[in-house]
Amino acid sequence: MRLSPSLAACGCLIALIGGGAHAQASSTLDKVKASGSLVLAYRESSIPFSYLGADARPTGFGWEVCAKVVEQVKKATGRADLQVATQAVTSQNRIPLLQNGTIDIECGSTTNNSERAKQVAFATNYFYTGTRLLVKAGSPVQSLADLNGKKVVSTTGTTNYQVLRKVNAERKLGFELMAAKDHAESALLVQQGRVDAFGMDDILLYGLRASLPNPAEMAVVGEAIQVEPYAIMLRKDDPAFKKLVDDTLAALIRSGEFEALYKKWFLSPIPPKGINLNAPMSPQLRDNLKALSDKPAT
Known part of the structure; x- marks a missing residue:
């Protein structure tokens, strides 16, 4: 129940x-x-x-x-x-x-x-995972270095949001970081073109991509940031x-x-x-x- x-x-x-x-x-x-x-x-x-x-x-x-x-x-x-x-x-x-x-x-x-x-x-x-990016297939964003001037979303209350905020400040990457209520909403913002990338644990991104009507429309890109245990x-x-x-x-x-x-x-x-x-x-x-x-x- x-x-x-x-x-x-x-x-x-x-x-x-x-x-x-x-x-x-x-x-x-x-x-x-x-x-x-x-x-x-x-x-x-x-x-x-x-x-x-x-x-x-x-x-x-x-x-x-x-x-x-x-x-x-x-x-x-x-x-x-x-x-x-x-x-x-x-x-x-x-x-x-x-x-x-x-x-x-x-x-x-x-x-x-x-x-x-x-x-x-x-x-x-x-389990062990690292923060990577979910983007539309063919997006010019393929790594953290491509995020200057872009909009990035992550899920409220996650370590990934904190990791992205920290790396943005330390490396002066120049992207706007937004927060969504859950992983599904974060992924939807990318699908709708309202943000350029969704930063989250790579395995969750693969899972979200797999659940989409057309998984080929999305891609998981970038180097893994800060490998962490679940x-x-x-x-x-x-x-x-x-x-x-x-x-x-x-x-x-x-x-x-x-x-x-x-x-x-x-x-x-x-x-x-x-x-x-x-x-x-x-x-x-x-x-x-x-x-x-x-x-x-x-």
Whole structure:
């Protein structure tokens, strides 16, 4: 089942009046054992990590990993009758909704960095990506150096927006940086010709491109800026739940299931258009399958 928008809004209000502290009073596993419910957060357009499929239900690589976590939560809490609720989140509200207890775990494409680690916790890094540009095919913009005098959009609340603002200032690139509410809106602005480029994690750009009616109309260009890890996001100061999620990932890696899921979502045709992203596993991720590190980006 999904939480209604009014319930999500209520969760935000509770946090403002002090409910956030209450959510931290017990561990996630204690909360789940008592309530019989776990709330999984998903993104609506973070292909192929979590997004809405043709049936309007969440799907994706991160979503399937979280399904494995749910199996372990059932065992750890003794709640075979566990009810799983789902809640859509955005770049802006995902951290507040986790902190105030509206959601229990975020199964998406959130960058694990030092600043966010002050507010939330992250499981073992399960992907690595870098900021690149989505442009119209044939665009004169092929790299950062081509952005002088151009309009660039990125999604509000993302590390990519901050990276682009920083590189624009440091390299004096001279582009106008705009913000959109989500990845889908950012991509639409490029399609409509209202901006020249959309700066975002390259794998998400490939996913957005693949979901378009005519993917050949768009291109992913430019050198990768600041390679960063993705990880499942959890509440801070909850070591028991973090251990369960980390252990679940470690078991998937040892069994070969993680690599099978990777091939399914990054190297095979995926919904909704049956397009193959053809995104081979990066050296950084390959190394982390051995290291099992949750080290954040700086």
